[in-house]
Amino acid sequence: MRLRTRLAIFCAKASSLLIRKLNKGDGVTFPGYVAHKLDPMILQSMAGMVRKKIVVVMGTNGKTTTNSLLYHVLEAGGGRVVTNRTGANMRNGIVAAFALATDWKGTLHADYACMEVDENESVHVLKELNPHCVVVTNISRDQLDRYGEVDVVRNKLKEAISSVPDALLILNSDDVISYSLSMECGNRVVSYGISERIFDESVSSAIRDSIFCRRCGSKLAYEFFHYGQLGIWHCPDCGLARPKPDYTATDIQYEDGVYSFSLDGKTVKTTARTAYNVYNTLSAYAALGVLGATRKFASVVERFDYGNNRESIFHINGARVQLHLAKNPVGFQQKIALVRKDADPKDIVIQINDGAQDGKDISWLWDVDFQHLADVNASAIMVGGTRRYDMLLRLKYEDIAGTVITDMRETIQKLAAEGTGNIYVIVNYTGLYRVRNMLTELQKGE
Secondary structure, three states, X not given: OOHHHHHHHHHHXXXXXXXXXXXXXXXXXXXXXXXXXXXXXXXXXXXXXXXXXXXXXXXXXXXXXXXXXXXXXXXXXOOOEEEOOOOOOOHHHHHHHHHHOOOOOOOOXXXXXXXXXXXXXXXXXXXXXXXXXXXXXXXXXXXXXXXXXXXXXXXXXXXXXXXXXXOEEEEEOOEHHHHOHHHHOOOOEEEEEOOOOOOOHHHHOOOOOOOEOOOOOOEOEEEEEEEOOEEEEEOOOOOOEOOOOOEEEEEEEEEOOEEEEEEOOEEEEOOOOOOHHHHHHHHHHXXXXXXXXXXXXXXXXXXXXXXXXXXXXXXXXXXXXXXXXXXXXXXXXXXXXXXXXXXXXXXXXXXXXXXXXXXXXXXXXXXXXXXXXXXOOEEEEXXXXXXXXXXXXXXXXXXXXXXXXXXXXXXXXXXXXXXXXXXXXXXXXXXXXXXXXXXXXXXXXX
């Protein structure tokens, strides 16, 4: 190892230790900035130390969950795994994940690396990581002012994947946008998908990011939709069609608030409560199948926490409070579907912010089928955040009454004391950690 690399790693570890000692954060991003500044080649050097395989996970939704599943299954199988477990998926976070996993001599003892990579960063990071396989979960709209429309994201992924032609590409065959990468990248492809109709209309939504053939431009025909543009598709003009997936989930059941399904003829029970986590689980299984590392899959999934701090349950003053992240149309539609599955009376609190991490453009709210909230047995629907009036207007267009709030803590305390005792709190990104910390404090106060 070069002296420069050793110095960069030492400074990264030292800065992380100082940040945590001063209680200034988790110390999982800035150390990567320090290390990369001192050694611009550090990522290639660190990736080269991984003894077996490197897996990269990309896509609009599900990156963190899929990547975490990969990490836990590989680790349960006896592998030593380095990962960016906090979801810090920009270059600095990825560099930090590698650097902080080394010993103080700068040596990385890892059999595998599982890295979640931001779509915008992928063009620069993939060729430095030189992964053995790349998982793409899906491509849909997310933070329009940062990512742009789906074709912009897709083209960035195409450029990134084309820079690592030896990497195996693992694609969602049900997502025509993602799967179209197989036609333009020269990589070998493995696919996964769901062939049976399992999701209801509140999940499916009428909003699609693309329903046109990526080969000839004609409108696609669908046997049915799962949600968004995901489904069983074919082009009636040129014959392009959704391929039979190499990996699939069958006999999908939703019972007692969680999903179970069969993989390769074996029943897998999960703690997943939302439909998209069936896809996340399947995508992880496909990657592990490629690696020959599925042995511990079922036992890990059965106890795996799909929340990733983005879905949490609290108990405050006798009330059950669920916190959920929803940051784009597909994600919000899934949360509405989850609320609909609960027939009990409930209170709903929605917080919409427009911070830099949320995206200033919140026009995506008009792409969510909020009319489904009209029949969820809600005693009250309250809206807060910096764009609370935009959210209120969106509900008004569906003839749904909403109440504006400005103090989340006070609202939760009042609902816990006087409401239904069943509270759903749905927030976008910048509200997540602050609200979660507040709910944690209220729960501890019990």
